[in-house]
Amino acid sequence: MKPRFINGKMDKQSVKRVMDDCQVTVRDRFNEGLTTRKAIYKNYPEALPDVPVVDMEALRDHPDFLEKHKAVINPNEQEETIALLAGSVLVTTGFDNYEPKEGEFGYKNIPNVITLPQLNRLMELSPEKLVYNGKEIRSVAFIYCVGSRQKKGENKYCSRQCCTSTIYTALQLKEKYGKIQNYHLYRDIRTYGKQEILYDRASKQGDLFFKYEEKELPTVEMNGNAITLKVKDYLTNKKELEITPDLVVLVTGMVARADAPHISELFKIPIGNDKFFNEIHPKLKPVETVIKGVYIGGTCQGPKNVSEAVQSSLAGASKITALLKSGTVMGDPVVARIDADVCTWCGKCSEVCDYTAIRETITKAGKHIAGVNRSVCTGCGICAPVCPVNAIEVAKYTDHEIEAMIDGFAAEVEIREEDVSSVNEGKEDFVAAHMKEYPQIWKDILDTLDTEKKTIPEMVDTLNMAPEMVTWHLMTMNKYGVVSPAGTNDKEEYYYYKIK
Numbered sequence: 001m002k003p004r005f006i007n008g009k010m011d012k013q014s015v016k017r018v019m020d021d022c023q024v025t026v027r028d029r030f031n032e033g034l035t036t037r038k039a040i041y042k043n044y045p046e047a048l049p050d051v052p053v054v055d056m057e058a059l060r061d062h063p064d065f066l067e068k069h070k071a072v073i074n075p076n077e078q079e080e081t082i083a084l085l086a087g088s089v090l091v092t093t094g095f096d097n098y099e100p101k102e103g104e105f106g107y108k109n110i111p112n113v114i115t116l117p118q119l120n121r122l123m124e125l126s127p128e129k130l131v132y133n134g135k136e137i138r139s140v141a142f143i144y145c146v147g148s149r150q151k152k153g154e155n156k157y158c159s160r161q162c163c164t165s166t167i168y169t170a171l172q173l174k175e176k177y178g179k180i181q182n183y184h185l186y187r188d189i190r191t192y193g194k195q196e197i198l199y200d201r202a203s204k205q206g207d208l209f210f211k212y213e214e215k216e217l218p219t220v221e222m223n224g225n226a227i228t229l230k231v232k233d234y235l236t237n238k239k240e241l242e243i244t245p246d247l248v249v250l251v252t253g254m255v256a257r258a259d260a261p262h263i264s265e266l267f268k269i270p271i272g273n274d275k276f277f278n279e280i281h282p283k284l285k286p287v288e289t290v291i292k293g294v295y296i297g298g299t300c301q302g303p304k305n306v307s308e309a310v311q312s313s314l315a316g317a318s319k320i321t322a323l324l325k326s327g328t329v330m331g332d333p334v335v336a337r338i339d340a341d342v343c344t345w346c347g348k349c350s351e352v353c354d355y356t357a358i359r360e361t362i363t364k365a366g367k368h369i370a371g372v373n374r375s376v377c378t379g380c381g382i383c384a385p386v387c388p389v390n391a392i393e394v395a396k397y398t399d400h401e402i403e404a405m406i407d408g409f410a411a412e413v414e415i416r417e418e419d420v421s422s423v424n425e426g427k428e429d430f431v432a433a434h435m436k437e438y439p440q441i442w443k444d445i446l447d448t449l450d451t452e453k454k455t456i457p458e459m460v461d462t463l464n465m466a467p468e469m470v471t472w473h474l475m476t477m478n479k480y481g482v483v484s485p486a487g488t489n490d491k492e493e494y495y496y497y498k499i500k
Contacts, residue, residue, distance in 0.1 A: 018040060018069045019038065021068075032115070034122055040073075090297055097253075098254070099252070105146065105220045106227075107250060112132060112227055116165065119169060139182075139245045143250050164305060170182040170184070186211060187213065187214065213232075227246075272302075278301075333466070336384065337392070337394070344391075345370055
């Protein structure tokens with residue numbers, strides 16, 4: 001937690017007097033650098049908590065001011081790390097706006113070239129007239145896909161929400177300031193869903209749309225005191241058009257936050273080629289990550305509009321709420337297991353574990369061995385091959401099981417042709433003849449189903465085994481046609497299973 005450098009014991013009036021006395025100003029990042037702010041500031045009056053922040057870097061060169069107000073300003077405050085014990089985490093760290101390179105469409109080289117986020121702040125700061133660099137703006141040209149869909153650049157993806165944001169801003173310009181001519185230089189308009197209504201409104205209000213391609217980008221030049229914008233319009237058979245807008249707005253896309261790699265390292269969240277966080281599956285598990293209890297939502301996953309970001313974040317929150325409401329979490333039976341008799345604790349397994357699931361433990365006999373946190377372990381198996389004494393195995397993938405499968409694949413099998421009718425008539429003999437090939441737990445499950453169909457809880461009670469173990473093996477047996485569902489119980493809570 002970053003310090004505010006404000007003495008928390010001082011009253012608001014004392015703090016306000018110091019703010020009024022401060023004459024040091026810097027560029028205001030909240031307003032995209034369009035204005036300046038004092039070195040002691042609040043971004044806006046309603047900001048919470050109701051305590052200003054001191055920009056200590058800006059005041060370092062003003063020791064007299066710091067000495068004068070040392071009762072209010074505490075320059076010795078340090079960043080504080082707060083430790084929280086949590087069973088689940090929802091990561092919604094958001095995005096950064098793409099920052100155009102110097103000279104890209106005249107950015108930073110031509111005075112009246114700004115980005116869409118800067119225009120939005122400019123509109124907020126201009127209640128009656130849209131004024132920039134001392135001149136009232138009467139025409140605005142938007143250049144789309146700046147920093148997105150780059151065939152040769154890093155950002156090859158579409159930011160999705162930019163088209164809608166731009167057209168909505170154009171509508172707000174006309175509504176707020178009246179007669180402003182909007183020009184839209186686009187590659188493709190992607191106002192999907194109900195947002196197409198905004199595109200229709202912009203067209204009807206007189207906005208002009210020109211289509212360009214990446215291989216023939218628009219050019220922005222300064223001729224005297226006026227901007228000249230040239231574009232080859234593909235809607236008029238590549239006719240070169242020349243526009244002289246008062247303001248050029250670069251429609252920048254979303255990029256992953258600069259601190260995304262650091263957050264990824266902390267929570268072990270995979271990062272995709274676009275540098276955004278990756279979920280397990282975009283359709284089946286859209287907010288889950290490979291780490292149990294870590295969920296992601298919003299634009300840290302990739303470009304989204306506001307409604308999509310809220311929906312994904314709510315989905316992540318719902319997942320966590322479901323865990324809390326259930327009271328218990330079903331563990332995965334496929335986890336690493338340690339042979340305490342063999343393990344000598346060298347620490348190599350702990351070093352390679354990406355999920356911090358292995359730590360040093362001490363047995364009752366006082367021996368130091370590796371201990372596996374079953375709630376965190378994902379059963380990836382990366383720890384097993386690095387163990388120098390072969391003390392680690394993964395459940396369901398033990399050396400014995402793997403070797404048995406290899407032997408099974410390598411074994412010579414005589415394939416006989418049989419009449420289908422004879423197979424049906426001798427079904428009981430067929431099952432009995434192959435029982436010796438099944439694992440013991442399969443035999444136990446089949447014994448419980450020998451006389452009647454049963455649900456998983458009934459089988460668990462009969463076998464006195466862990467529910468997740470019975471479920472895992474039963475689903476495998478169902479997959480290979482050994483058992484099959486046989487309807488549900490009276491409360492429709494569980495399926496019955498029978499021998500197929």
